[in-house]
Amino acid sequence: MPRGSSAKRERQYEHIKDSAEDRGASSKRAKEIAARTVNKERARSGESRTASRSSTKDMSSSKRGGQRSHSGPGGPTKEQLYNEARQRNIKGRSTMTKAELTKALGR
Template sequence: MPRGSSAKRERQYEHIKDSARDRGESEKRAEEIAARTVNKERARSGESRTASRTSTRDMSSSKRGGQRSHTGSQGPTKDQLYNEARQRDVKGRSTMTKAQLSKALGH
């Protein structure tokens, strides 16, 4: 944690790190996840001197809450499937439905 961070952010860091360890992450990876999350929250709330554009404009960590885990009852979101299709250069992806994207990606 950065010097001068609040007690709240320290608690948040420890909680996130413990949660990551409980999910089976290594100590080093758990610390990285916790630090990135807390730093992003600090940037969003104006507690840091500098903040990247993605830190301030992206969906907050608490709101995201596992959307990227693909463990929901309906699987990945259409946006997630679209981004994966874009990375794989799937042709015609912009007009595909969620089901079509899923099928094209072999999900």
Template sequence: MPAGSTPKRERQYEHIKDSQKERGASDRRAKEIASRTVNKERARSGESGQASKTSTQDKKSAYRRGGERSHQGAQGPTKDQLYQEARKKNIGGRSSMNKDELRKALGR
């Protein structure tokens, strides 16, 4: 935790870190997730000296968003990821579909 953190942020950090450990994250990864989440919350509430635009203008807080943006880089999920999802949902004709067709068949 950064110097000058409030007791509330300290508790929040410990709670997130413990939750991540319970989910099976390594100690290092749990600390990283906790510190990133707390730092973003600090930025959103004006407690930090510097803040990125995404930290201050994002509509949802990190813990509410909960992985919503996972696998959505510049182009979204790969064709293989879409194919595997279509396979799990038993979508017929998936082997001959291209990425856009897979995306439409999955309702994305």
């Protein structure tokens, strides 16, 4: 957790980490899940200095509840697919639809 974070965020982090470990995630993975979730909530509520567009405009982590996990009902969002395509340096990604991005990424 970042220095100066509130007691509420500390409790939230511990709760999410413990829940992830109870579901069978490794300690390292549980910490990552908890940190990402708490940081997103901090960004949504204006507690962080910087925030990504997906952190502030997207539905909250608690409401989403795994709906967009990579194997969930809708799969990853178009923005998530686009970011992965950018990391892989796929040409023409900016004009691709979600389905085309999925195909180009080999999913």
